[in-house]
Amino acid sequence: MKGKTLLSLAIVLSVTMTLLPILRVSAVTTNLKITPALVEDVPVGTNFDVNLEVQDVTELWSWMCVISWDPSVLSCVSVSKGPFIPDPVLWLAAPPNASAIPSLSCTSMTVPKTGYNGSGTLATIKFHVNAVGETAITITGDYLLDPAKVLITHDTINGYFKLPPPPPTSPKAKFTPAHCTMVYVCDWITLDGRASTDGWDTLPDPHSCPIEEYEWDIDFLNGTVITLHGDYIPDAFHCDGPGDVAITLTVYAPDPNPPSHPDYISVDSATHTIHQVTRPVGVIIDVYTEKGGEGPGINPDTLLQFEYPTNWADAFAPQEGVTVYAKVTYNDDPVQNKPVAFEVKDETGEAVLFRTAFTDEFGIATIFFRLIWECNKTFAGKYEVWHIYASVSVSEVEQYDIVKFRYGWLVQVDEIIAPTTAHKCEYIDIIVDINNICYTDKTVTVTVVIYDDCGVPIGFDVLADWTVQANDGLTPEFTIHIPKWAYLGTGTIYVNIYTHMPQLGGVPMCPETQKYIILSKP
Amino acid sequence: MPRDTKIYNTIKTIGERGEKPLKPKIPPLFLIILITITCVVTLTPAQASPTPALTVTTDKPAYYPKENVTTYGNLTQDGAPVPDGLVAIEVKDPKDQTLVIRTTTTGDAPPETPYVKVRSVIPCDSTGGPKDSFKRGLQAWFNLTITNYDIQPRNVCLTVNIYDSSGTPRGYDSILVPNMAGPSTSYAILCVLIPEEAALGNATVYGNVYTRWPSLGGWPYCTEESSTFLITNGGSSSFTTTTALKQKTEFSTTMQFNGNYNNTFKLPPRAAAGNYIIYVTTRYLGEEASSNTTFKVILIADFDGDGDVDGWDGIYFVDAYVDYWTPPVGEVTDPDYWRCDLDGDGDVDGWDGIAFVDAFVEYWI
Numbered sequence: 001m002k003g004k005t006l007l008s009l010a011i012v013l014s015v016t017m018t019l020l021p022i023l024r025v026s027a028v029t030t031n032l033k034i035t036p037a038l039v040e041d042v043p044v045g046t047n048f049d050v051n052l053e054v055q056d057v058t059e060l061w062s063w064m065c066v067i068s069w070d071p072s073v074l075s076c077v078s079v080s081k082g083p084f085i086p087d088p089v090l091w092l093a094a095p096p097n098a099s100a101i102p103s104l105s106c107t108s109m110t111v112p113k114t115g116y117n118g119s120g121t122l123a124t125i126k127f128h129v130n131a132v133g134e135t136a137i138t139i140t141g142d143y144l145l146d147p148a149k150v151l152i153t154h155d156t157i158n159g160y161f162k163l164p165p166p167p168p169t170s171p172k173a174k175f176t177p178a179h180c181t182m183v184y185v186c187d188w189i190t191l192d193g194r195a196s197t198d199g200w201d202t203l204p205d206p207h208s209c210p211i212e213e214y215e216w217d218i219d220f221l222n223g224t225v226i227t228l229h230g231d232y233i234p235d236a237f238h239c240d241g242p243g244d245v246a247i248t249l250t251v252y253a254p255d256p257n258p259p260s261h262p263d264y265i266s267v268d269s270a271t272h273t274i275h276q277v278t279r280p281v282g283v284i285i286d287v288y289t290e291k292g293g294e295g296p297g298i299n300p301d302t303l304l305q306f307e308y309p310t311n312w313a314d315a316f317a318p319q320e321g322v323t324v325y326a327k328v329t330y331n332d333d334p335v336q337n338k339p340v341a342f343e344v345k346d347e348t349g350e351a352v353l354f355r356t357a358f359t360d361e362f363g364i365a366t367i368f369f370r371l372i373w374e375c376n377k378t379f380a381g382k383y384e385v386w387h388i389y390a391s392v393s394v395s396e397v398e399q400y401d402i403v404k405f406r407y408g409w410l411v412q413v414d415e416i417i418a419p420t421t422a423h424k425c426e427y428i429d430i431i432v433d434i435n436n437i438c439y440t441d442k443t444v445t446v447t448v449v450i451y452d453d454c455g456v457p458i459g460f461d462v463l464a465d466w467t468v469q470a471n472d473g474l475t476p477e478f479t480i481h482i483p484k485w486a487y488l489g490t491g492t493i494y495v496n497i498y499t500h501m502p503q504l505g506g507v508p509m510c511p512e513t514q515k516y517i518i519l520s521k522p
Numbered sequence: 523m524p525r526d527t528k529i530y531n532t533i534k535t536i537g538e539r540g541e542k543p544l545k546p547k548i549p550p551l552f553l554i555i556l557i558t559i560t561c562v563v564t565l566t567p568a569q570a571s572p573t574p575a576l577t578v579t580t581d582k583p584a585y586y587p588k589e590n591v592t593t594y595g596n597l598t599q600d601g602a603p604v605p606d607g608l609v610a611i612e613v614k615d616p617k618d619q620t621l622v623i624r625t626t627t628t629g630d631a632p633p634e635t636p637y638v639k640v641r642s643v644i645p646c647d648s649t650g651g652p653k654d655s656f657k658r659g660l661q662a663w664f665n666l667t668i669t670n671y672d673i674q675p676r677n678v679c680l681t682v683n684i685y686d687s688s689g690t691p692r693g694y695d696s697i698l699v700p701n702m703a704g705p706s707t708s709y710a711i712l713c714v715l716i717p718e719e720a721a722l723g724n725a726t727v728y729g730n731v732y733t734r735w736p737s738l739g740g741w742p743y744c745t746e747e748s749s750t751f752l753i754t755n756g757g758s759s760s761f762t763t764t765t766a767l768k769q770k771t772e773f774s775t776t777m778q779f780n781g782n783y784n785n786t787f788k789l790p791p792r793a794a795a796g797n798y799i800i801y802v803t804t805r806y807l808g809e810e811a812s813s814n815t816t817f818k819v820i821l822i823a824d825f826d827g828d829g830d831v832d833g834w835d836g837i838y839f840v841d842a843y844v845d846y847w848t849p850p851v852g853e854v855t856d857p858d859y860w861r862c863d864l865d866g867d868g869d870v871d872g873w874d875g876i877a878f879v880d881a882f883v884e885y886w887i
Contacts (some may be wrong), residue, residue: 165635166671166672167672320880425618461710462650463709463714464708466702469675474699476697476699477699479694480695483661485659501649
């Protein structure tokens, strides 16, 4: 019995001594983790990145792991190697399936074998958000090896994704053709309402309210209205003559599981007006920019220029570069190697440039110019309207087209509204009227700072990364305290708009606006 | 109407002839319609949710500076307590300046995702970098991150309200943005001047988002977020070595579980005398409710009630003192003179005189 015990002990000791070199134990804990540890509120349908990182590692030569998640919430878009182990490496990433990257590894191929120390990114994984919900982003089957293929002990820290269900949300009707689209007479119009979003009710339990009915009202504005049904209707209708057509989509998403939250409205509708014009035949030239403006700038039926924003380019800022394209076709076929004349006119009708460019194999001639910004240039109004002309001759038939755009500070301060007098030790309300001249939303950072009579900044507020909606603007109201130590007299309110905070590289989007106030005793 | 009149006339004519009045022949169809309409009007349930009822009151009608003010009330719907409501509380002083802007719950936080949520409120430097201590008399900044979960733009009123270690509200800042695009996440840096008289030590900032000011009918979107920071006296205080960031506190709001709520704050030593208004608002299941109440702040030793402590109050005190010590000693001719018994020991003596001088000095510092 005693002999057996000794034998057992000897075996255990021997096995232990054999295994000991395989496990490397360091004083500092090495972590293999997903960063950021928590990803929140990334909207459904968008992507986000997480990193697989190693922290405080010594002599890392090779690593491998499996990354998994809940497929109902996330799906993997791509995975790419991180920089921690530099090239050359053997990078092996099995194609992601619905719920995991089944094999992910990287081994240094440096000769002689080299291990790397410290912390860094091993891989970057791009996820797509499928639906609201929560899921861990889990690391399993993980190994860290040094050049001697000895395991490096480490802790594993998983990541977590969380997207809470939305509040009660009515369905939203969205469709193409977009508002102010120009189409040719007798072209078939396809109605596509599949971009509409379902409703969401929170009572008695959060649940989706799918759209059950799509109703289209096509109003030809001549007394004729037709009604169609369906989320996608190819070749739904066409017009026999030029004119505007109002298309209204109404979506119905009744709550399948009542009672409904009082904020839930099961119906939504949207109306787009499209312009139908007679299709020109033969030579057509269409001038546009990288910010849009496709389609004729002149209505061929009325010979009037289209009103904003139909076939206009989006706004340009001072000194911004403008790439101009002119597409030349003959009976819809691109015309190559044709000289196209370009002329750009400013607000006053003065020409600012003339150019000629030849069309390429796609029938497109291209020029570039940067908007003029003289030393003392200012804008009389919110913006100027500039015109770009392009003309061409094919078979002695001359054609031209226009694209117009707004030129000005894309987002600007219209007005500062503040009381004429502010008292020390009290609060002052400052309303800033911000205008966006573009037909797309812009994200800006707004700052308001007050100086006292001696030029001392006495208070400020910042709105960072706020969206200024197109054609609408933003009118924030700031409340700022006037401190006791402010110098009495004439104070100044300065309002600035930046692309981001300056410390993050943000730059001004418009000139500073100021307003004087009287600072008086409490 | 003409038809009824005709029937009435018929009855009258027959009666005048001395014959037994005939029963009016009301057509059955008319009766059916009448009954149907009556039933529809009286029996059809209301489509909207029942309007919630919100109450507010204070534990006392009047307070002296430095006293705790406790606000409490309840939220009910159809007479039943609402255990997961949000209540905005705004207190305005007699100069119409906001003193308190907070949000509390009547139990649990609402279970559903709010339209707009305060993600965090973090004390920071002027550029948004985290910072955990600020000197008295200087400005403190707070980074308020909010998310609009709605697909529609939402009006948002962002507020921060700071409390010092004694539980006294010491300032606020706000930005009102009429159209916050949704869904989106943005942040704001708000600035609050820390008053010289703020207590040193751990302070708390409360971040909230409302549709607009509660005093103007705005209601809270979500539960409030808070963080702690340190108020230092400007020297190399030991406070600055302590990290107190992001410690969640429930400084002065006690959550209830029966539809009740309460909130306590301490009046500043130099709180303006006069009437304060407390506005409370809520929105529950799509229905809004609001209420308000007032309380009075009385300055210690402001005997004439004119909002200050001056020579006239001194004269009043002397009158009371002389009256008290005029035989028979210990009695006063005007019961109001007992207000001069500032230490509450049943007499008007030198100690009350000292208390008066203290109040006088404190007022005029």
